[in-house]
Amino acid sequence: MCNRQSSINDRHYAFFSNRDCEYFPCHPGADPDNFNCLFCYCPLYLLGEECGGNFRWLENGVKDCSDCLFPHRRENYDVISARWQEIAAAMPHRR
Numbered sequence: 001m002c003n004r005q006s007s008i009n010d011r012h013y014a015f016f017s018n019r020d021c022e023y024f025p026c027h028p029g030a031d032p033d034n035f036n037c038l039f040c041y042c043p044l045y046l047l048g049e050e051c052g053g054n055f056r057w058l059e060n061g062v063k064d065c066s067d068c069l070f071p072h073r074r075e076n077y078d079v080i081s082a083r084w085q086e087i088a089a090a091m092p093h094r095r
Contacts, residue, residue: 014077039071043087
């Protein structure tokens with residue numbers, strides 16, 4: 001692994017934008033020039049209340065993240081990556 005310090009804009013592995021996707025950008029109000037598709041399916045979703053994003057619970061108990069841009073912001077790659085151990089630990093407890 002490279003130990004070179006660089007800005008988030010220089011780390012191409014931390015950002016992917018799929019402008020060819022028929023849903024791009026999939027969240028209303030998102031900035032298409034800075035919309036990160038890397039976490040299209042948010043790895044923080046299964047953390048429920050502890051995900052840190054802007055979500056709401058629907059009456060049927062489903063977590064609705066349609067207003068959340070947290071995983072799609074370029075600058076949040078490191079925040080999400082830092083939580084991999086927490087995500088992995090939560091996985092066995094999911095149905």
